[in-house]
Amino acid sequence: MEFPAFEFLIEKGKIKEFARALGDSNPIYTDEEYARSVGFRSIPAPPTYTASFLHHVPDENFLLNMMEQMGISVATSVHGESEFEYLAPICAGDVLTAQARVKDHYRKEGKRGGKMNFITVEATYVNQEGEPVQKDRMLFIERESAV
Amino acid sequence: MAEKKLYYEDVSEGDESPELSLEVTRTHIVKYAGAGGDFNPIHTDEAFATSIGLPSVFAMGLMQGGYLARALTDWVGLGTLRLYKIRFTGQVWPGETIICKAIVKSKYEEHGEKRIDCELSVTNPDGDSKITGTAVVALPSKE
Numbered sequence: 001m002e003f004p005a006f007e008f009l010i011e012k013g014k015i016k017e018f019a020r021a022l023g024d025s026n027p028i029y030t031d032e033e034y035a036r037s038v039g040f041r042s043i044p045a046p047p048t049y050t051a052s053f054l055h056h057v058p059d060e061n062f063l064l065n066m067m068e069q070m071g072i073s074v075a076t077s078v079h080g081e082s083e084f085e086y087l088a089p090i091c092a093g094d095v096l097t098a099q100a101r102v103k104d105h106y107r108k109e110g111k112r113g114g115k116m117n118f119i120t121v122e123a124t125y126v127n128q129e130g131e132p133v134q135k136d137r138m139l140f141i142e143r144e145s146a147v
Numbered sequence: 148m149a150e151k152k153l154y155y156e157d158v159s160e161g162d163e164s165p166e167l168s169l170e171v172t173r174t175h176i177v178k179y180a181g182a183g184g185d186f187n188p189i190h191t192d193e194a195f196a197t198s199i200g201l202p203s204v205f206a207m208g209l210m211q212g213g214y215l216a217r218a219l220t221d222w223v224g225l226g227t228l229r230l231y232k233i234r235f236t237g238q239v240w241p242g243e244t245i246i247c248k249a250i251v252k253s254k255y256e257e258h259g260e261k262r263i264d265c266e267l268s269v270t271n272p273d274g275d276s277k278i279t280g281t282a283v284v285a286l287p288s289k290e
Contacts, residue, residue, distance in 0.1 A: 017181070017182045026225065046216065047225075048216050053184075080235060081232070081235065082235075084228075084231045
């Protein structure tokens with residue numbers, strides 16, 4: 001299952017807001033001169049910043065709706081793992097194209113009986129130069145109701 | 148392009164990052180929801196959370212995952228991460244204190260870079276696990 005690709009601009013204000021929400025006072029997220037002095041083109045994205053894109057960039061609640069489409073219930077599922085593979089820096093001013101797809105989906109017996117659903121969603125991000133910058137993988141685990 | 152905070156030559160297996168600790172409040176969760184765009188009601192809507200049998204709202208795994216990444220980049224510098232992989236092993240409830248840290252497991256050269264593998268953890272003060280993880284970090288060299 002593949003979801004529609006979407007394109008979006010990396011914005012300084014959103015990076016600052018994200019860093020602040022994590023109490024991160026590193027000047028690299030607010031001081032462009034400092035960011036350039038250590039080699040970045042502009043203000044760089046924090047390591048887990050891409051995780052926010054799937055939530056609200058294509059449309060509000062993209063990830064929640066995507067889970068619904070796959071028949072995954074928010075009430076009985078948990079976010080089990082997240083993996084971020086960094087291929088090149090993401091900086092303010094970049095225009096990224098994101099493509100999310102279900103990479104893997106399998107069922108198995110849970111430890112306490114009952115079936116568990118394991119769904120891995122992979123998102124790949126490519127910048128305006130066509131350069132792949134990041135690959136994220138998220139594992140969702142759902143307990144199937146014992147009906 | 149990376150901050151030079153920690154050099155490969157200054158790191159040994161078993162070295163630990165400074166700990167980052169924080170008492171998580173509902174305000175932290177709401178701020179992260181706004182900044183990160185995660186409006187799943189189990190994290191922000193107490194009435195919804197209790198209606199499905201939870202004691203209260205709880206933090207998004209990627210919120211403490213973000214604090215853990217901050218603990219790591221405060222130590223190794225931004226731009227050095229090659230892989231950051233975390234597993235959410237326990238929920239974090241409002242009022243709980245979390246402790247984030249990284250330990251160096253190995254040093255090696257790969258793809259022309261001097262790299263370290265770190266083991267990552269978020270726990271509460273009782274030692275209950277909230278996140279376990281690994282990171283691959285490429286460090287600058289003094290050579």
